[in-house]
Amino acid sequence: MQNETTKIALLVAVSTLVFLMMPVFLILYIRSYNRHKKNHFLEKQHMQQKFESEMLQTRIEVQDQTMQSIATELHDNVGQLLSLTTLTLNSINLNDGEKAKNKIDNSLTLVSNSIKELRELAKLLHGEQLVENGIGHAIDQEINWLNKAGTYQLKVNNQLVDLQITSPDKDLIILRLLQEIINNIIKHAQAKYIQIDSYLDNGALHLKVSEDGIGFDPDMIKAKKSGMGLNSIYKRIEMINGKLALNSVPGEGTSISIEIPYP
Structure with missing residues (x-):
């Protein structure tokens, strides 16, 4: 009890x-x-x-x-x-x-x-003629300036000119990415031929720039954490949840492919 x-x-x-x-x-x-x-x-x-x-x-x-x-x-x-x-x-x-x-x-x-x-x-x-008229027109503008220099043989496939959708913030960043890539080619690549492709596919905007310049070792550039503005390019792509694929071989040129969710 x-x-x-x-x-x-x-x-x-x-x-x-x-x-x-x-x-x-x-x-x-x-x-x-x-x-x-x-x-x-x-x-x-x-x-x-x-x-x-x-x-x-x-x-x-x-x-x-x-x-x-x-x-x-x-x-x-x-x-x-x-x-x-x-x-x-x-x-x-x-x-x-x-x-x-x-x-x-x-x-x-x-x-x-x-x-x-x-x-x-x-x-x-x-x-x-900046991003107000759409990213396609902005890309055309940059290509026109590059073409006026008469230094490069250009091949362009810009399928974004008649794009009906826009994303002002992303468009501005994409334009700046293209400017940085072109500046890198002018300053470092010693290229004679440049190909630029841009298009929209499955909700993603694709931008690819290829050239036949002197190329470089991507691993060495990444290790230095400096050269050719690549850090800035990677940083901006991360801002808009994009992806970047960079291929370069010394003596064989460089290609950069960018994929960004759009809009």
Whole structure:
């Protein structure tokens, strides 16, 4: 009988203790949950700030690249056209009517071409041919600038020109990736031939750039953690959950394939 009483008393004591401890555990659980929730919010906020900072940096770099293209075009093309116009006009001999007329006609053609080029540059300044018109048009713009240099044999298959969907943030990053890849080719590759392919397939945007330059050892570049802006390229691709495949062999050129969920 005494053992039964002891067991009942012990059961009551344990039950009471459990009952009293439940609010404590509940309070601790709520505090832990709120702390994790706050940390998650702060982490998410930090990631958002980091993304916005990277987007701002990307936007500045794209604008800087555009301004460099404009400066080059003004110097190499428009400046040359206007210089030729000046030389032609200064060489006019009014006593020779027929030659004077031909030179005036040539000057008018040069001025007309200069105006056409300046209008194209004005569109760039107003951003009309950046990502506002879609990534396909932005890629075309970069290829046109590359083509004007006349240094490379280009083969282009851009299937994104008539793309109806857009993703402004991703478009900006994709444009900057292409700019960085082209800059690397110009600075390091010593290439003569460049092929650029872009298309949309199964909800992913694909961009592939191949060239026949001197190539390099990708493992060595990764080990150095520096060369050719590859770190920046990898970083930006990670921002938009993309994938990059890089193939290069010394003496045999390089190809870079990018796959990005789109939009």
